[in-house]
Amino acid sequence: MTISPAYRKTILFGLFMPMTLFILGVYNGIMQTIYRAGVIHRTSVAGINYYQGLTLHGVINAIVLTTFFAVVFGHVTVSFYLKKEPPKWTYLMSMLLMVVGTLMDAFTMLAGTSEALYTFYAPLQDSPLFYIGTALLIIGSWIAFGGWVKVWFEWRRENSGKKMPLAVLGTFVNFTMWFMSTLPVAYEVLVILTPWSLGWTNQVNVPLTRMLFWMFGHPLVYFWLLPAYIAYYTILPKVAGGKLYSGNAARLAFLLFLILSTPVGVHHQFSEPVFTPGTKFWVSILTFGVAIPSFMTAFTVGASLEYAGRKRGAKGLFGWMARLPWFQQENFLFGYFICGLILFIFGGLSGIVNASYSLNQMVHNTSWVPGHFHMTVAGPVLLVILGVSLYIYSTVAGKTIKFRTLATIVPYLWMFGVALLSHGMMAGGLMGEPRRTNMGMTYTNPDSDLFNKHWVATSTTTMIGGFVMGAAALLYFISFFATATGKRTMEPVIELPESEDLHEEKPVPLLLNMRPWIIVSAILILFTYIPALISVFKYSAPVRNKFQVENPNNMIK
């Protein structure tokens, strides 16, 4: 499909800007592994202190890059499958708000006025600009969704009787879930934290802000993940040379995410006061439930890959694995997808440990947790973002991919790096190594009273993993930026590899209508969060606390 210049530029800018910031995100990631391994015993390097770097790493990699990609990938999937561009004002306005919000966040983080990490837990105070910037980024993504809904209704009128394309369903499920779950955080930042940060109010109910944050904080991880799932269902079977095993199973998986993503946020708060054991246990069950669509995805994607391998002449039980298009330049996307999937096996399983109420006591807030989520967000999520960004940039800009060899080996190298990094962090976490801590100053500094020799080996493994990931990222940046700054050689088009279904399936009405699923989702959210909210008000009290990260004195006298 051809593309208007304004739409083309929006898509390309939406890939280019976050990818540029991602350089800063990667740099700060590598630096953290060096601090933590005790190689340097310093509070800051090159003017960025450890916690400022950690804030930059988290906000850029996990909120900015992922949200921009979800929006750009949404533009591309919706336009490719519906053959329409969304209204011009929606994509321009959306991109403008997201860019302004991101610049506000980046400015305050670099200036050192917002260093309370990406979870911005009160009563640590960030600059009001940070809270507003984050809200603008989120609101910008809502507007993009509004544009797609409009073209969807047009398409449905013109194509009555046709099924909603799977990729569009995935995108709509993702953004519906995103809209529902970002309302609480929008309330938190705009109504509670911004006036508090400006000094208009002095009281804050800390457990309430934490609950509102995690109502958004866990659906956020599915918001990162679902674009990757869309790619796994609709692109991967094609690039692997096969077909999608079952479209209906894919639809069911997406719809299960719609109902189960939001009401599970409390599982980040198992170690906290305020929530009753009943609420915590209920959320454990729901979180186990949300693992089911991932098991289904593992099966459907695995079956699609097996079909692809057998079509190439594979024999035996596992022969199909060897026949897949590994390390092929003309098919570089496959490497990004498969390496992400391999990491996700371990990422998913370690996630079930975290979800398990009492097992979580062993690992909560230890480095086990970042060990786990680097195999999810830095596994399938990031690898799909990197691979598909390069692909979309090349097709939408009409530019040939440069340094294709480098781009082809990146995912394999990255996977190896993540495996080392996560192994180090998880092993350390089981021995109590804390996350989010400049350990080089104390715990891994032999001159400190707090020195703990057990954490040296694990944090060193983590650092080696960090170096390997850094090397992979460097190779990727060479290819991406060389491609982006190259000359146009082809006609710009919106183009995606499109998988076919293996067999024609009977349409199931329940899987074609999002409305009942949205209602169930709302009921589950209320059923979980009304008791949680009652607990918050019953067991906690607002406090007159306001602190800056570098000063242990309360700003409220």
Add this chain to the structure above:
Amino acid sequence: MNKYEIKVVLLSGLLLSSFLFALLYNAFSRKIDTPACIPYNAAFEKGHVRQLDDSTCEVYVSAHMWGFDPAEIVIPVGTTVEFYLTSTDVVHGFNIDGKGVNLMAVPGGVNRITVPFNSIGTYRIVCHEFCGIGHQNMMGKIIVKDKIYQQ
């Protein structure tokens, strides 16, 4: 969806149910305590140790930037300790090395857990939630002593 897919859904459901059963079974049979909640009261903000009898004591811990009050808790071996934890400023963490005790100290809320200490030694308490630039210095200690030695 064909029969294989339906089997997969059932099997994964079964697998998760068995995990859930294991959780419940262990929680009850081994009496694994999870953090419980009690209404907040500012009186909890003052850290102290209260010996109830020979084998039980209550420890009120107040976390602050960047230390715990009391910084050092001395108890005789065989004591079952009931911890009450809160914070006077920002959010802190409370992880007792080697005991699987893992709590958040949240201002405006009180966390509670019961832990038996049956072996002599020094247990370190690590703050594992970011609480400002001194976070990496924040550590407490529980010293479990021999009963005879203490007398």
